Amino acid sequence: MGIGFHVPKIIRIHGSIAFLFMLAACGGGTEESSGSEDVTSEEDSTAESEELEPVTLVLNWFPKSQMGGFFAAQSEGYFEENGLDIEVQPGGPEVSTLQMVAAGDAEFGLAHADQLLMARNQGMELVALAASLQNSPQAFMYHSDAGLDGFEDMNGRKAYVEAGIPYWEYLKSQYDLSDVEQLTYTGEYTQFMNEPESISQSFVTSEPYFMEREGVDVDTTLISEAGYDPYNVVLFVTRDYLEQNKETVEQFMNAYRPGWDYYEENYEEVNEVIHEANENIALEELKFESEAQHDFVYGGDAEENGVGHMTEERWGELIDQLYELELLDEQVDPEEVYTTEYLSE
Structure with missing residues (x-):
């Protein structure tokens, strides 16, 4: 996922419909035969489309x-x-x-x-x-100077996590995260950016771009490093x-x-x-x-x-x-x- 967007227009591809141009016969039999074959070919193309x-x-x-x-x-x-x-x-x-x-x-x-x-x-x-x-490119994102060296280091910090997301349940089963203050992830990062000790779910393919654009230095740890991929x-x-x-x-x-x-x-x-x-x-x-x-x-x-x-x-x-x-x-x-x-x- 990532930062929310407005719903864009639906894209639809239609088969291109050939337009038939009937040419008036103005010559001998050979030209009429050729024209007939062209029309037949175009009709077949139209039917196929x-x-x-x-x-x-x-x-x-x-x-x-x-x-x-x-x-x-x-x-x-x-x-x-x-x-x-x-x-x-x-x-x-x-x-x-x-x-x-x-x-x-x-x-x-x-x-x-x-x-x-x-x-x-x-x-x-x-x-x-x-x-x-x-x-999976799913990861936790944190400020580069937050001193986070492993998943256990999330304790004592605010973590913005989507409710019910399976990998959070997996992490809690593998590590003692009882001291993490879990807050609802909304797709907005204003609070995260203003809280140097906080952590947020992210995708390594998108959120780091936004942080760099905002001048916020972040690091990420892939969830797959814990064995859930x-x-x-x-x-x-x-x-x-x-x-x-x-x-x-x-x-x-x-x-x-x-x-x-x-x-x-x-x-x-x-x-x-x-x-x-x-x-x-x-x-x-x-x-x-x-x-x-x-x-x-x-x-x-x-x-x-x-x-x-x-x-x-x-x-x-x-x-x-x-x-x-x-x-x-x-x-x-x-x-x-x-x-x-x-x-x-």
Whole structure:
């Protein structure tokens, strides 16, 4: 997440409709035959464009670099080439991608892996298709001179944390944080900036940029250093939708990796598109995020196996952690919550 934005306009890509220009016959039979073939070809193109299947992708936040591969696939026409007419809907603090997809208001959604598992625990049969960020950029941010050397050093300090966020429960189970003054995280950083001893949840891909811009020196510690590292920006559908629309899912996934591959080398170009969708996020901020998230997207298992790769081991470890925290009622089989079948090689 990050600093709040106003909801931007929805981006929608439509298949381009060819206009037919009927040319009057003014010559011999050869010219008439050629003209007829041209019209037939244009009619076929029009019919093909009109047959694009409309599907909706709802983002887990307002448009930003963490969705760069999807915007690249959109702007470069990869979805259209695979027969899909994509509507991208922005997320935000009042938007639950999990509920929208579960209710059928969107076919595809984005969420973090732990959110998907907890939604499943509430009866939502959701299936992960790809993990856009191999590792979690979630972190605690603190002033550089705060003297914080480990998670235990959070004791005696104010910590701005979102209520109910799973990694906070995990940290409390691993460390004695009984002396932390937990305050509600709101997405605003005025109090944090004015309290040199305080700590705030953050993403290393965004908040440090804002602090640098404000002249505040900060350091961060990744939550993953404590052993909690769920996949982030996970693409998902409902199990029913997957079983009933395998071809559509395959079409979507055929555009997924090419989109992220294009974004890696052309992120500044695609960031222009993201900025158009969310004018409240500056190009400089998008550039910082794109570069800061590179290893989260393209490193780890993705370096060898491609963007989006997921493993049974990682899902199983997360399931065990959430079960031990009593955030899951049962230790579900990892194969029930994810699939790599549609990740194009």
